Amino acid sequence: MAHESAHAEHYHPTWKEYKWVALILTLITVAEVWAYYIPELVASRVFVPGLLIMSAVKFVMVVMYYMHLKYDHKLFRALFAGPLVVAIITIMGLLFLFSKIAIRLSAGA
Amino acid sequence: MSNATTPAHEELGHHYTTTGLDSRKIAIWAFIGSECMLFASLISTYLIYKGKSVVGPFPHSAWTDPSTGRVFAPILNIPITSASTFVLLMSSLAMVLALSAVENKGKPLPPDSGWFDKALTSSKLWLWITCLLGAGFLGFQAYEFTSFVHEGLTIRTNLFGSSFFTLTGFHGAHVTAGVIWLGTLLAIDYKRGLLPSDAINVDIAALYWHFVDVVWIAIFTLLYLIPD
Numbered sequence A: 001m002a003h004e005s006a007h008a009e010h011y012h013p014t015w016k017e018y019k020w021v022a023l024i025l026t027l028i029t030v031a032e033v034w035a036y037y038i039p040e041l042v043a044s045r046v047f048v049p050g051l052l053i054m055s056a057v058k059f060v061m062v063v064m065y066y067m068h069l070k071y072d073h074k075l076f077r078a079l080f081a082g083p084l085v086v087a088i089i090t091i092m093g094l095l096f097l098f099s100k101i102a103i104r105l106s107a108g109a
Numbered sequence B: 001m002s003n004a005t006t007p008a009h010e011e012l013g014h015h016y017t018t019t020g021l022d023s024r025k026i027a028i029w030a031f032i033g034s035e036c037m038l039f040a041s042l043i044s045t046y047l048i049y050k051g052k053s054v055v056g057p058f059p060h061s062a063w064t065d066p067s068t069g070r071v072f073a074p075i076l077n078i079p080i081t082s083a084s085t086f087v088l089l090m091s092s093l094a095m096v097l098a099l100s101a102v103e104n105k106g107k108p109l110p111p112d113s114g115w116f117d118k119a120l121t122s123s124k125l126w127l128w129i130t131c132l133l134g135a136g137f138l139g140f141q142a143y144e145f146t147s148f149v150h151e152g153l154t155i156r157t158n159l160f161g162s163s164f165f166t167l168t169g170f171h172g173a174h175v176t177a178g179v180i181w182l183g184t185l186l187a188i189d190y191k192r193g194l195l196p197s198d199a200i201n202v203d204i205a206a207l208y209w210h211f212v213d214v215v216w217i218a219i220f221t222l223l224y225l226i227p228d
Helices: A002-008 A015-036 A039-043 A047-066 A074-097 B023-049 B078-103 B115-120 B123-150 B159-191 B196-225
Strands: none
Touching: A015 A039, A015 A047, A015 B078, A015 B196, A039 A047, A047 B078, A047 B196, A074 B023, B023 B159, B023 B196, B078 B115, B078 B123, B078 B196, B123 B159, B123 B196, B159 B196
C-alpha cells in the first residue's frame, strides 16, 4: 500500500514544461545582470531585495520542477526544507551577530 | 527468480523502506540537506568578511596599491560569470531530459514524431550534453581563477580572496564530482544501456546535479551581483 502511494506521486513534467522553466530561469538571469549594469538601480533601495527575490524564484523553480519536489513525496520536501530553514537561520544569525544586519529600534524602545 | 524470502521489488533493484520510498532517494535528499548547511556556513563566512579586506584587489571597486601605485580594477568579471551561470542552468535542463529519456526508454513514439522527438529519447545525447556543459562551467571557473591570480588575487591576498576561493572552490569541486558521476552513467549507458529500471540511479545523480545548480544560483547573486 505504501509502495503504491509512493509510486502514485512519481509524476515528472514533460519537455514542454521543462523548456518553459528553462526560459523563465534564463530571463530572470538576464534581468539580474541587466539590473547590475544600471547604476541608478544599484544605488536604489530595491536593488538588493529585488535580486534576492529573483534568486529565490530561480532557486524554488529548480527545486520544484527540475528536482521534482513539487510532485514528490512530502518526506523529501521535509528532508530538504528542514535543513534549508536551519541553513537560512544560521546565515541570518551569523550576519546579525557580526553586525552585518541589524534591527532598528525606535527611540522610545 | 523469485523466492519466499526476497520481495519482488528487491529483486528488481529497488530498496524500499517502510515508508514505501526508495532508501537511496531518502539518502540523497538527506545528503542534500546536509550540503545546504555546508554551503550556508561557507556563504556566511563570505558575507561576514565582505567589505572587510584591508588590501585589494576588491570585487566591485578599484584599488590603488599605496606602496607601488599600481591600480587594480574591480576583479569580478560579470559577463564571463553570467555566461557560466547560463551554461550551468542549461546543464540542468539537459539533465532532466536525460532522466526523462531513461524513464521513457522503450516506449513507442507516435508516427508523426520529428527528429527532436527522437532526440528526446536518447539518454546518451542528453548525458553527453550535461557532461559537456558541466565541463564548460569548470572551464569558465578555471579561466576565472587563473585570471584572478594573474591580476594579483590569490587565496592568501585578503579576506575576500580567502572566502571567495574557498566558497567557489568547494562549489567547483562539487561540479567536478558531478561531471565524474555523470561520466560513469554515460559509461554504463554505452556498456549495457540505461533502462527504465536504472532511472532511480539517474534520478539520484540528477538531484545532486540540480543541487549544485541551485547553490550556484545563490552564489551568483550573493557574491557577484550584490555590491559591497
